[in-house]
Amino acid sequence: MEQRREIRMPQDSGMQEMYTLKTIAETLNTSNDLSPMLDTVVGKLLELTGLTTGWVFLIREGGEYSCASDYNLPPALLHQDKEPMRCGTCWCVNRFRDGRLDNAVNIINCKRLEDATEHQWGDTRDITHHATVPLRSGEKMIGLLNVAAPGKEHFSEGELALLQAVAYQIGSAMERMRLYRGEQRRGDQYARLGEFSRALGLELNECSNADDMARTVVKLLGQHYEWPFVALIAQKNGALSIQTAHASTLGDTLLVNEMPPETDRLLQRVIQSHRAEILSAAEMVELSQVCGTRPPDSVMSSGLAAAIPLSPPGETAVLVAQLGSEMDSLLSDREVMDALAEHITASWESLRLVEKRRELTRLEERNRLARDLHDSVNQILFSLSLTAKGAESMLSGTAELHPAAEAMRDIRSLSQEALKEMRALIMQLRPAGLESGLLSALQEYGTSQGLQVVVNRTGMRSLPRNIEEGLWRIGQEALNNVRKHAEVTAADITLQLGDTEAVFIIKDRGKGGAKRKQPLPARSLGLSIMKERAQSLGGKLDLISSSRTGTSVTVVIPLPSELG
Structure with a gap:
């Protein structure tokens, strides 16, 4: 039975x-x-x-x-x-x-x-x-x-x-x-958020730009949280690319990889949702491959990852994090990511204000130096020129030309040239006239240097202050070179403004470097300064000089996306 x-x-x-x-x-x-x-x-x-x-x-x-x-x-x-x-x-x-x-x-x-x-x-x-x-x-x-x-x-x-x-x-x-x-983890995560915020506040003053800020944020997230993978993705020149990433097994990595179309669409969805979005395991694998890293297999299969949009001033960014291997952690970690997004955005705004303060400090220092030069050296050169002219007149009035008259004439000529150079330097230190626009300011500056400047502009968007001032400095140096070396009194300036970049061209029809009596050295200080200014703005500068067509300086600067 x-x-x-x-x-x-x-x-x-x-x-x-x-x-x-x-x-x-x-x-x-x-x-x-x-x-x-x-x-x-x-x-x-x-x-x-x-x-x-x-x-x-x-x-x-x-x-x-x-x-x-x-x-x-x-x-x-x-x-x-x-x-x-x-x-x-x-x-x-x-x-x-x-x-x-x-x-x-x-x-x-x-x-x-x-x-x-x-x-x-x-x-x-x-x-x-x-x-x-x-x-x-x-x-x-x-x-x-x-x-x-x-x-x-x-x-x-x-x-x-x-x-x-x-x-x-x-x-x-x-x-x-x-x-x-969940409550335990939530409390722990918010405690970590407090530590992260304090650490970010301490390191904020060491950040000189948005890229430094991105690296600092991701580094501190890797230090204060147990997330196996964190990446910060920003939109530059109209395309999303990974600024920096952190994987628990690899440490911090600086990347500029552009997103494949499928991943770009995913992140655009996150940006448009204005809130944290859960990512699948497949989407997380794809993102980590773009970063050149891979979180541990034990968490890659869980699919517990989230992406949340950030709103740095004038930019678009997404923070992506692999949250862990337990479903129970998802809700509390998403809440923390929402709070993190607010803290990071506020820190970005603080960095922008810090940069504004630094810029104002630099502007005040340049104005102070310009005033000091105007009140001291400029006045001395002017007095020297008048004294030399008076001495030359007295010496020339004698029956026989005094031997020192020629020397007085040279002193007067050199002092007038030094005075002109000093006034140009003061103008560079204190860029008066930018309020009326970059091209108007350069046209006025060219007139003060004895040049006839023809300007042309295409595109209607505005320029960020730092880019406008950078192009102003490059334009000044280029016009100085026209006055000194081109042996012409006219120059053309063109500014082309597109959605993603600004193209700035200064052209003269002078003799070019090939016919100069004293050719410009290959590593000219002025040219080096212009190139450094362009590179500091994320752009590039090209110079073409010909005895038949003159000299053309072309500067291409990427522009941030305009917020609607």
């Missing part, structure tokens, strides 16, 4: 059920750590019911499952580091995913055990069937509890009801632990 192994119960089965539920409840209340708690409670359940084997599957919203706990598995299910419990699928998991598993049920047979028998993975200890019970907290489905015993092929209604009651207890305890861990 078939022998059935029943769950052990005394004559008063009601008392046994109450005792079992009481013992399980006490066990659940002894720990706030999920894995040890599940191991303990599954073992206690099997001990109280006379069953021998049990395991718990946790199943995420996407359908991925993991074996969170097991007790006394037969050798066949321990094959290859418990591969049968990690891979493949089965009836109970499929029914759970489909939403058709509402109560405790008998499993006719276990596919995992059938596969183990078919592939001869080891002894199943005569276990062929199990009961499966959904774990839930209210309406939230969490996973499955499976229990079995050798030779037991059927569970009675009373047994299933007891297992269902135990599963409710376990599900409620797991939800309590999830909330507890």
